[in-house]
Amino acid sequence: MDYCFEADSWGASFSFPWAAAAGHLKSCSEAQIKILLCILAGPRYTDSSSLAELSGYSESDVDEAVAYWHKAGVIYVNGEKSAPVKSEATHKFSGKNEPVSVVESVKPTKASAVERKITVKYSQREMLQKAENDAALKSLINEIQSLQFSINGSELAKLIELYELYKFDAPSILLAADHCRAAGKCSIAYLHTVMINWYNEGINTYAEVEQAIITSAERRSFENKILGIFGMENKPSKKQQQYMSEWKRLGFNFDLIELAYNKCLDTKSKLSFSYIDGILKNWANSGITSVEQAEDSDIQHKKKYSAVSEDKPSYDLNEYENFARNYDFGDAPWNNRKDGDQ
Template sequence: MEFKVNCGIWGAMFGVPSIVADNFLKLASGNQIKVLLYLLRCSGKLCSTEEISSNTGVSADETEEAVIFWQQANVLSPQANTGSAGIQSIMPQQTEVKAVQPQPLAKSAPEPMPDHKTNLSGSEIAAIMDGSQDIRELFKIAESILGALKNSQMNSMIWMYDHLGLKKEVIITLISYCASIEKINTAYMEKIASVWAENDINTINAAQDEIQRMNASKEYSAKIAKLFQMQSRPTTKQNEFIQQWKNAGISLDLIRLAYEKTIEQINKLNFNYINKILISWQDSGFKTVQDVEAAESEYKKKRTGVKKNANDPDIEQYESVINKFLY
């Protein structure tokens, strides 16, 4: 099937950069194309986010994300002095748009970053990108990992970089890790980023070491959940017990024995009960299943032997060690 443009209905016209038709018809979304066409139609006019949204039917958030998309593609240029509400539509003068390095902002004292994460507008984010090569590179690599970035994701990364002080490569390492475990929501990434900043994990080597530690903890937690026949993931409180056992170097065999004794005693899974058993064994110097079994065997011999004095200190000691399992 062939198509022909009806030139008879043409009135006033405006141009569309060739790069858009050549490179972005497949890459850009319908909403991104709508926003671009409206801005090109209004070339030279200062357009607010609300105006663009009203005339295109695209939400305000998606409008700002679309503008940033075209700015990153060098089809639109950010207007440094328009403020948070204004977006200047700039139509390239050349038929073909060549990639150029963004020009630095006019020299002025940089605005201090807020102490807490704020919801930066699309034009504010664009201005930050224009003034920071690190942010531009961060967004470019993050986009290759996560896909087209949302306003909230860009806000989050700027907050990690400017407020938490994490280096660009460390943030990229964090994003790659979260993508590998399919947890890319901003709240999860920000939680990890805050911990890293607090613990001065701010080099690639330190970040990779921390990821290895986190993976090891997850694997250990999964083994415990399987050992305890749990149908769901351990809760935060349960994970605290698990990490405590891991850090103490308690073997899985010893934890399994404590679990079995818990089921025998109270017929249900209770992390606090298991933990008290393990603490009791640790206090008594029992490090292996064999240590516990040997102590129990000795205890039984003393209990079943020839008449013993009820106040025999040995009996009392064994009873305090073996039966010191409280709720």
């Protein structure tokens, strides 16, 4: 039998429904509890055969367990909500099936531009119906879980939001999800943030998402190389990332950046992104694009400084002038002569 479940949460990480714990753990069988765990940990769209293989019980045991938990109000099956069994427990949870609501918030920026952020609230039944009526969305939900993304109710809402309201197609979302997974971020919330940022930058099609991922990988590779040169093991700050992005944009090569880093250590005895940035910008303004040009510029500067030093007199006229301006002539020897002194 094919099943389409709607439980409180499901996926690789899930919370155990209170409705199952209250009044059923003592009365249900071992098979029923194990099959329930398989339902919660598995995908929404499955069948008796898959659950039987996963749990180790027969398909008839699976069907009986599904019917038991459905009647108990713990899970919904094929979009149908059963009447929940009343519990004597004192805990009360809201079971309202609220309609879809769309809230549009307006946030003015400093430049007087208007940024719109759409927030959507779906009921569990509506999310289930959307997935059931859209084969691409249904496939997206199943495939994204195969990428080690766990999905609960609120996370599914974010996924549907990307697909339905922001108009990212399923292949684009899966491509972005794989990109996040490669970065060690198997989280729908993280995926949602990344894709909304792209959307605000005008990125929406599959080709644009693919290019954004390539650009992100190149930037990360550039930053990692610089962090290696600087001997940094901790994550760079946003300001440091901005410096590195600018160096990449201006086309500074790693040898030139390393030379600027060494000069920074020679002068300040510590790492300073702002000081290195000043050196690199000064070279850029002078048309210096290579280590050879930078070293030649240093040689010319030292020669010029040495020539000026050789032409400088052994006394400092400014020092004498300051001395004369500040000297108290009342203390001069000739003002202290006694009568009869020559």
